[in-house]
Every structure is written in structure tokens, then in C-alpha cells.
Amino acid sequence: MDCGKAKETTYDALNNTPCLLPSWISKASARQRRGRAGRVQPGECYHLYPRCVYDAFADYQLPELLRTPLNSLCLQIKSLQVGSIGEFLSAALQPPEALAVQNAVDFLKMIGALDENENLTDLGMSYTFVSFLSL
DSSP: BSSSEEEEEEEHHHHHHHHEEEEOOOOHHHHHHHTTTSSSOOOOOOOOOOOOOOOHOSSSOOOHHHSSSSSHHHHHHTTTSSHHHHHHHSSSSSSHHHHHHHHHHHHHTTSSSTTTTTTTTTEEEEEEOTTTOOO
């Protein structure tokens, strides 16, 4: 049974808050769910939404880069020494909002992970090695 909904993490750059909200899945997710039915044992997939709702689904899910906070990613970018965080992220196929990048950089400066010139501090370097750190 597929209701066509999923809880998805979204990031509101204006309020600087991540949220876990129910939302409609994408057409690609619906195809994947249909493909899972019957893999391990006999089964069928029943979609509990009409065709007109399916037709309104986005083709693909919004990239994670656009819907999650960028704090950990910014630390990883600085640890790779590939230059400015903003320039690196602006080269993405679908770059995040400038406000989201600035919020992450400001937060990392506030906690001492980056200095005023956006260089990684010793504290910031230790954060990059702590995989369970949730910023």
C-alpha cells in the first residue's frame, strides 16, 4: 500500500531551521516503491492516490543539498582545501541558496570551527573527524 507520502527533511534558510515534514513523493519514488513489491516474495503495489495526483508529482525529489542544513558539508569542503565554500557550492548543478550557505558559515564561525577568513580552525578540523556530530 503506497499512500504517496513521505517525511522529508527540509531546510528553511530564512528561519535557519530544519524541519521534518510530510510531503508528496516524486514520480521516481513511486516507480521505486512499485518495483520493490514482489522482490523477495510475491506481492503487488497498490497506490492509494488517483492518477491526477500522480501527474502532479515532481519528476524527481529535490536534491538533499537544497533541503538540509549545510554545516557539516561546509566543514568537509574546507577540510578538502578546495577554496571558498560559496564558490565551491555555486558550481553545483543545483546550488543552494546564498542565504543557506551564509547561515552555515556564520554558524561555523560562531562555534569557532571557522575563523573570520573562513579558514578551518583546529576545533573545526576535529569536528570534521567526528562523524556523529550533528550541527
